[in-house]
Amino acid sequence: MTSLPTYSTRQADGFAELLLAWYDRHARDLPWRVPPAKVAAGLRQDPYLVWLSEIMLQQTTVSAVRPYFRTFVEKWPTVGDLAAAPVDDVMKAWAGLGYYSRARNLKKCAEMVVSQHGGRFPDTEAGLRTLPGIGPYTAAAISAIAFDRPSAVVDGNVERVVTRYRAIATPLPEAKPEIGAFVASTVPHSRPGDFAQAMMDLGATICTPKRPACVLCPLRDGCRALKAGDPEFYPVKAAKKEKPKRVGAAFVAVRRDGAVLLRKRPEKGLLGGMAEVPGTDWTARIDGATGAEAAPFRANWRPKGSIYHVFTHFELELSVFIAYVDTAPPSGHWWSSRATIHSEALPTVMKKVIEAAIEGATQKPRRRPE
């Protein structure tokens, strides 16, 4: 059992004050945020909007989230609206944002808030942690931002800011407890929500992964990494694994009126519950079936080149085939018309496939290292 360093008030002295003063001048303007001046006037963000934005922002950039957040708030202005929505509608609205289990848990969570909490989010970290999709980070963020509690909010930005400020050379994720201890010792009992958001804004705009703008940083005087001359050295991370390559084939069946044949992927696992065109399994290159002979049914399949897509843990090359057929959909499949295809729950990789088949100037073979 290793003991964490205890941070005296003096070690973190001034940290929160300097950071908050900076935030008062430089807070980003974000649609899900109440600006510091309004927080000072007593305004709090709707916990539903804080939760929705935090789920969307998990491992996802602000620019990617903006349009989705707007759409969701328009479609489902309250947690009750979302709880009452068909899950397929939620998946369709989430399509393209990635990490689709977030969308399923979002829906489950909304239902639980309504059925078990009277339509109000729990206002403590422990209570929030009982809900699906809410982990340590998100529970702390909601409790601080929506409920004004002094939770230690630690995300990737905070990890970077703190490992630099304290010159913590322990690699992540091993360093997380030490980072958490520092944040817990530093978070102010006044303005904890602003403090959390200030840390994240600092990490996103000043204390960036590459070429941090230390000259503009409100914490530069106390930053040990800057003093040592190489802030970019931090945070130290464990080595990454190599991404395996997989291959497969995808078959775009098109009806005379332009409708495309779709089916639904299994609820669990990769792209769980999302729509796809029929295709082979995605296997290691060795014995992958990637030709027209692997088609799910007989038709005049014509090759339309291939598409390339990178997932978190593997690279995928799909050979694309197209055929014009006019039959009843096989069981479990459906025809999606030109009008509905754009609102299906199609992940980006499948949009690439359909694009290649239909718009398809055959994609120029991409050169990749073997």
Place this chain on the structure above:
DNA sequence: TACGCGTGGGT
């Protein structure tokens, strides 16, 4: 604990 889980943008 380590892995499975998307996507798009930056350098």
Place this chain on the structure above:
DNA sequence: TACCCAAGCGT
């Protein structure tokens, strides 16, 4: 180009 990265969670 080939990485790296982004407000993590569930198992």
